[in-house]
Amino acid sequence: MRVRLRVQNFAVLRAIDFEIPSGVNVLVGANGSGKSTVLDVIELLRHAYERGLQESLGHHFGGASQIRNYDAPPDADIVLGLDVGDVEWTTTLRITGGSLDAASPETLVARGQVKLRRQALSAEADFGDQKLKVGEYLAVRSAWDRNQDDEDLTTWRDFLRKYRVYRSYNYRLHDLSKFGSEASPDRSLDVSGLNAFSVFQNWYLQRPYRARHSFVCDSLRHIYPDYFRDFDFQVAGRTVTLQILTSRWGERPIQVSQESTGFMMAFLSLCAVASGEPGGLVAIDELENSIQPAAIERLFECIDEYSSTNDVRVLIATHSPVVLDQLRTEPSSIFVLDPGELSPSQPLPVPLDKLFDPGWLAQFSLGRLYTSLEYGAHRLPTNV
Amino acid sequence: MPTISLLVTGKTELKGLGALLGRLFPADFRYANASDQELRGFTSRDCREILDAPWSAESDLAWFVSHMVAEAFPGRHGDPPDLVIGVDDVELVNAGKEGVVVQVVRDAVRAHVEASFSGPARDRVYVQLRNRCSFHLLKPMVESYFFCEQGALDRAGRAASRTSRFAPADCDPEQFVVDDPEYIGVPEPRKPQVRKKSIRAILKQDWRFGAATRPRHPKKYIQFLCDEAGDGATAYRETTGGADALRALSWSHVLARPDQVPLLRSLLADISRLVEPRPELASLLAPGEPRCATWPPPQNNLLRNI
Numbered sequence: 271m272r273v274r275l276r277v278q279n280f281a282v283l284r285a286i287d288f289e290i291p292s293g294v295n296v297l298v299g300a301n302g303s304g305k306s307t308v309l310d311v312i313e314l315l316r317h318a319y320e321r322g323l324q325e326s327l328g329h330h331f332g333g334a335s336q337i338r339n340y341d342a343p344p345d346a347d348i349v350l351g352l353d354v355g356d357v358e359w360t361t362t363l364r365i366t367g368g369s370l371d372a373a374s375p376e377t378l379v380a381r382g383q384v385k386l387r388r389q390a391l392s393a394e395a396d397f398g399d400q401k402l403k404v405g406e407y408l409a410v411r412s413a414w415d416r417n418q419d420d421e422d423l424t425t426w427r428d429f430l431r432k433y434r435v436y437r438s439y440n441y442r443l444h445d446l447s448k449f450g451s452e453a454s455p456d457r458s459l460d461v462s463g464l465n466a467f468s469v470f471q472n473w474y475l476q477r478p479y480r481a482r483h484s485f486v487c488d489s490l491r492h493i494y495p496d497y498f499r500d501f502d503f504q505v506a507g508r509t510v511t512l513q514i515l516t517s518r519w520g521e522r523p524i525q526v527s528q529e530s531t532g533f534m535m536a537f538l539s540l541c542a543v544a545s546g547e548p549g550g551l552v553a554i555d556e557l558e559n560s561i562q563p564a565a566i567e568r569l570f571e572c573i574d575e576y577s578s579t580n581d582v583r584v585l586i587a588t589h590s591p592v593v594l595d596q597l598r599t600e601p602s603s604i605f606v607l608d609p610g611e612l613s614p615s616q617p618l619p620v621p622l623d624k625l626f627d628p629g630w631l632a633q634f635s636l637g638r639l640y641t642s643l644e645y646g647a648h649r650l651p652t653n654v
Numbered sequence: 655m656p657t658i659s660l661l662v663t664g665k666t667e668l669k670g671l672g673a674l675l676g677r678l679f680p681a682d683f684r685y686a687n688a689s690d691q692e693l694r695g696f697t698s699r700d701c702r703e704i705l706d707a708p709w710s711a712e713s714d715l716a717w718f719v720s721h722m723v724a725e726a727f728p729g730r731h732g733d734p735p736d737l738v739i740g741v742d743d744v745e746l747v748n749a750g751k752e753g754v755v756v757q758v759v760r761d762a763v764r765a766h767v768e769a770s771f772s773g774p775a776r777d778r779v780y781v782q783l784r785n786r787c788s789f790h791l792l793k794p795m796v797e798s799y800f801f802c803e804q805g806a807l808d809r810a811g812r813a814a815s816r817t818s819r820f821a822p823a824d825c826d827p828e829q830f831v832v833d834d835p836e837y838i839g840v841p842e843p844r845k846p847q848v849r850k851k852s853i854r855a856i857l858k859q860d861w862r863f864g865a866a867t868r869p870r871h872p873k874k875y876i877q878f879l880c881d882e883a884g885d886g887a888t889a890y891r892e893t894t895g896g897a898d899a900l901r902a903l904s905w906s907h908v909l910a911r912p913d914q915v916p917l918l919r920s921l922l923a924d925i926s927r928l929v930e931p932r933p934e935l936a937s938l939l940a941p942g943e944p945r946c947a948t949w950p951p952p953q954n955n956l957l958r959n960i
Contacts (some may be wrong), residue, residue: 611731631871633724633770638717645692 271549273429273583276351279342281307281331287617288605290551290583294574296597297587297619298646299607308607308619309435309553313354322406323363324370324634334460335368346413354429356381357422360411364390376409380422385504386413417585432550434459438559447527450504450511458545463538467510467526470541471503482544489540489572493565494533531560536569543573546582558590570596590638601631606646658925659688661721661741663695665892666796670900671741678905678938688725688738693718697745701754710766713886718742719762722957724768725789727779737928737958738787739921743795746867748881752791752917752947756826756960759789771935778954790921790948790956793828797872799918800899803825803907811895813882819877822907826914830872837861837878838869842885860886905938911943920949924959 277286282304299306310330316393317326321372327334338348351360358379364371371391379384388395388409395409396401402412439571441463451468457479459469473483489500502513502523513523515532526534545553557573558566570593577584588591597603605619612620623631626644658675662668672685696704696715704715718740724730725738738757748755763783771779792798800806801820812818817836820827832838842865861877863886868874873890880890890896892921908915909922923943926935943950952957 382951616825626730629728629732630730633720633766635712641688642693649829 271355271391271425271429272353273551274313274351274353275308275348276353277308277311278348278349280311280348280350280363281337281338281622282338282534283307283311284339284341285617286311286616286619290585290617291603292577292581292583293603294570294577294584294586295603295605296593297585297605297607298594298640299619300646300648303646304618305607306437308355309555309585309587310513311350312430312433312551312553313353315350316433319408319411319430320426323408324372324406333368334363334365334394335371337363338365340351350428352430354426355422355438357426359426361408361500362390366593367634373404378410378413378422386410386424403500408507410556429549429551431546434461434542434545434550435551435553435555436463437555438535438539439556439611440540441532443538445533447460447529447614450509450526451654453505453508453510459538459541463541466538466541467503467512469545470501470512471505472508473544474503485572485576486540489569489576490520490533490537492566492572493536532562532565535560536565540572543582546580546584551585552581553585553587555587557586557588558593563592566590566592567596581627590633591641593637594640595635595637598636600630601626601628601636604636608646610645655686656682656685658739659725659735660686661688661693661718661725661738663693663697663718663797663861665692666743666896666900667686667728667792668692669893669897671796673901674903675925677902678935679704679925679929682723682734683925684820686735687791688721693721695742695745696758697742697748697755697889699840701751701758704758705761709761711765711769715762716766717760719759719766722789723779723785724765727935730803733783734786734815736786737925739922739924740787740789740791742789742791743793744793744917746794746870747793749870752793755791756789756947758960760913760956783957784957785958788796788924789923789960791917793868793917794830795873796900797896798830799903799908799915800876801830801872802915803904806899806903807876807879808914809895809902810876810899811880811891812878814887815882816879816924818875818879820872822911822914826911827872828915830875831870832872832875833869834875834878836884837875838882838942841865842883859888869936886902909938916944916946917948919944920959 272289274289275286277283282302286308297308299305314326314330315523319330330349331337347613348363349360354412354621361374361376363374363399373391373393375385375390376388386395386397388404393404395404397413400590402416407527414427417423431586440461443463446464446466454465454468456465456469456624457472459466473479487500497516497518499517502515504511504513512526514526515523539554542554543552561569573584604622605627606622607619609618609620610625622645662671672687677761677872695712696718710716722738722740728734744752744755747924767776767779801818802822807818820832825831835922840862840923843862846883856925877888877890922939928937948959
């Protein structure tokens with residue numbers, strides 16, 4: 271299923287046209303190039319679907335006043351678009367006096383035919399022969415609420431609702447390790463990671479989810495073969511926590527509060543990926559944080575295998591040469607937020623094998639090319 | 655216009671070598687650096703050790719030759735330049751062992767091609783390398799050639815109170831030795847007690863360190879000539895003064911003595927083979943082709959010249 275994100279003039283993103291392939295893909299770029307913002311935009315759309323654009327913009331970007339790209343002309347449209355399968359959805363944000371206009375125009379096109387249209391500043395949208403009243407929500411939400419059997423709307427909505435973005439630097443690891451998780455019915459990891467142990471226990475206890483528990487345990491054995499054996503749950507009142515059985519300490523389990531940061535980060539990244547639903551997309555910002563390079567390699571292998579066997583797209587924003595080297599034979603899965611020697615107006619990101627000849631790339635470590643500033647780096651002045 | 659792609663290991667060469675060559679062959683080629691960044695050189699280590707050590711695909715040498723081969727085949731964007739030239743300094747540690755440097759490059763190129771290609775593609779790569787790829791040396795380093803021309807030293811930032819005692823009439827700059835008591839006689843200061851990384855930067859920039867190699871070290875001598883106060887705080891910067899000196903270097907001065915600078919002449923002989931003979935070029939390059947580790951090409955040449 272095709273997934274394509276389109277963005278114009280939004281925040282640091284001047285022009286994004288990103289068709290996200292299935293499997294694991296990596297997003298690289300210099301600091302400030304917009305990697306995290308790309309991940310944020312899909313999250314913004316998910317929240318906009320659930321709560322409306324106004325609230326979502328406020329939550330993610332502190333409002334509308336600063337969202338226009340600095341390089342964009344003042345009257346340039348700010349466009350957000352998400353295509354899923356045959357369905358293309360687009361909205362244009364209109365900013366007046368630093369505020370988002372109450373009604374942003376929206377279209378949804380399926381197989382070349384316009385199915386949904388909301389004109390700018392209109393309180394109504396046309397969906398087929400229906401006139402839909404649109405409140406603070408997106409028109410596409412109003413359309414689905416009244417047409418839940420519409421396959422196009424459902425396909426688009428389902429993809430968006432399955433999207434999760436995890437930022438490793440936002441995990442509240444200290445609180446999780448020290449205080450555990452509060453028991454909950456959650457079956458997907460929260461962005462803070464605080465519900466990790468509860469989710470992990472639910473996966474273990476509920477047969478349809480047990481494979482996710484096994485994936486995490488098997489992966490940790492692969493990543494730390496001389497160390498990790500298994501987990502034990504500890505429940506006290508409404509608190510769930512884990513003990514870790516290791517090869518190093520025999521039958522004496524160790525508490526998660528004593529566990530290394532790198533191990534816990536790997537655990538959370540695996541839980542993040544296993545929280546993904548078939549057909550969905552999980553994004554991880556800075557997968558590599560705190561994890562030893564050889565462990566990063568193995569973690570990537572595990573994520574790659576899970577992604578392909580469970581139809582979960584994974585998008586990793588990274589600065590890690592180790593991660594990039596894992597895609598040595600698949601440079602088309604590395605997307606660069608930098609046009610390199612292509613035209614500056616080239617929409618981003620660019621697959622690495624479009625920036626360089628694949629035969630040229632094949633002769634190098636892609637990680638070392640990255641550290642040598644050959645791609646995804648701040649441009650240096652040249653002078654021959 | 656045909657393109658020559660340069661792979662260099664120094665900031666001075668990155669900013670100045672293309673312009674320098676362009677002044678000698680102005681209408682023949684367009685010069686481009688293969689990369690915005692200089693590559694890490696491999697000659698700061700005694701190349702005899704590389705020759706004896708097990709092959710490492712992670713080494714700086716492997717990285718350097720990977721770039722040479724990849725630029726020549728298939729090219730960064732699938733459109734290889736007409737000529738790829740890799741250039742590294744000989745460095746003092748390898749002075750007099752240019753043949754060894756050349757041998758390790760040949761070995762590394764072969765190892766890279768054998769590891770990266772197979773079948774007909776491998777044969778095509780070898781043909782391409784023989785036709786389009788060269789490796790050349792500057793001896794002992796690019797700054798040596800500045801001493802052929804007083805103006806180059808001025809552009810490099812020579813202090814008004816300093817005068818070069820190196821006489822190109824008496825000594826080939828590629829065999830650089832200077833006997834300047836003001837330079838040689840300065841005692842080596844105690845190493846500063848700072849972080850290891852900072853020490854490396856200080857030792858590199860302060861000509862007073864490494865007194866044993868000082869007489870044969872053209873860059874240190876330039877650093878000295880650009881150090882008005884003599885306290886090690888030199889004004890010489892590779893990316894500014896060094897690049898300015900190199901870009902505008904006078905070819906007539908550098909090539910004034912037919913028996914000098916054979917390694918640099920080798921580079922020029924290599925490029926000259928691709929251009930129509932011209933009387934003015936022939937007279938500048940007289941008496942003809944040099945004989946050194948990088949020229950003439952051997953019978954079993956792997957690259958154009960080695």
